[in-house]
Amino acid sequence: MYAKKGIWPAGNQCAAMITVNLDAEYFIKIFHPDADVDDGDSYAMGRNGMLFGLPRLLDVFDDHGIKATFFIPADVARRYPDQVKEIARRGHEIGCHGDRHENLALLTGEEQRKVLQGAKETLREITGFDPVGFRMPEGEITMETLQIVKELGFRYSSSLSNSDFPYLHKEIGLLELPTDWALYDLPYFAFVFDPPVQHRITPADDVLVNWQKELEGACEWGTLYNLQLDPQAIGERGRIFVLDELFKTMKEKGDIWFATGTEVQAYCAESGQFLE
Numbered sequence: 001m002y003a004k005k006g007i008w009p010a011g012n013q014c015a016a017m018i019t020v021n022l023d024a025e026y027f028i029k030i031f032h033p034d035a036d037v038d039d040g041d042s043y044a045m046g047r048n049g050m051l052f053g054l055p056r057l058l059d060v061f062d063d064h065g066i067k068a069t070f071f072i073p074a075d076v077a078r079r080y081p082d083q084v085k086e087i088a089r090r091g092h093e094i095g096c097h098g099d100r101h102e103n104l105a106l107l108t109g110e111e112q113r114k115v116l117q118g119a120k121e122t123l124r125e126i127t128g129f130d131p132v133g134f135r136m137p138e139g140e141i142t143m144e145t146l147q148i149v150k151e152l153g154f155r156y157s158s159s160l161s162n163s164d165f166p167y168l169h170k171e172i173g174l175l176e177l178p179t180d181w182a183l184y185d186l187p188y189f190a191f192v193f194d195p196p197v198q199h200r201i202t203p204a205d206d207v208l209v210n211w212q213k214e215l216e217g218a219c220e221w222g223t224l225y226n227l228q229l230d231p232q233a234i235g236e237r238g239r240i241f242v243l244d245e246l247f248k249t250m251k252e253k254g255d256i257w258f259a260t261g262t263e264v265q266a267y268c269a270e271s272g273q274f275l276e
């Protein structure tokens with residue numbers, strides 16, 4: 001599949017999968033696994049993301065007719081049921097992102113199974129959508145995690161940043177829709193300032209240029225363009241325009257297949273267009 005064009009439906013040059021990690025106040029656990037999620041600046045940042053960033057994000061998606069894939073820790077759905085129901089109501093895909101944003105590699109196999117099964121059921125109960133996509137909470141996973149994910153009925157993982165193309169975890173039979181650090185808003189807009197996580201003041205225009213360059217590359221090489229967004233980062237008042245501008249660029253460019261995780265997985269599985 002290296003440098004091969006025309007692998008996507010209708011001759012599109014790349015597949016754009018727009019994803020949101022809905023971590024809310026669990027956001028800080030990416031950086032401080034033992035942190036109290038209900039306290040401090042990071043709590044405010046996560047909560048503001050849900051209150052202000054998420055509505056902006058949803059409106060930009062609607063403006064451009066884009067269906068995104070939201071990876072949600074089940075406890076965020078318990079804390080914010082109205083917001084999460086609204087995401088499902090607007091037709092976005094609901095994927096699983098753990099229960100309390102656990103670092104799964106630190107749990108036993110039995111514990112991981114319990115966490116992920118419970119999270120899947122909670123998300124289904126609250127949203128009415130049975131999640132088939134899995135993204136690991138930032139941290140670590142093992143092959144055992146992916147084996148459990150497969151056994152629980154998930155059809156794909158979108159967790160690892162180790163390829164430009166969808167590929168198969170051969171020994172497990174699970175498709176990976178890989179991510180990309182350059183297409184993730186957090187490295188640009190957040191940093192660790194001990195003790196809490198703080199905003200990082202990267203010029204927003206620089207991020208837009210990076211994401212546009214990545215798009216050029218994705219179209220040139222025919223890869224997956226897997227964008228990862230956080231309401232508390234890109235949804236902030238001075239940054240949301242980056243997303244609007246990026247979508248305008250993508251629509252003007254054309255030849256880009258916008259798809260949810262499930263749509264990419266289904267297409268790859270049916271067409272055999274994935275790396276072995």
Ligand SMILES: [Zn+2]
Pocket residue numbers: 021022023030097101136137138
């Ligand atoms: Zn996360």
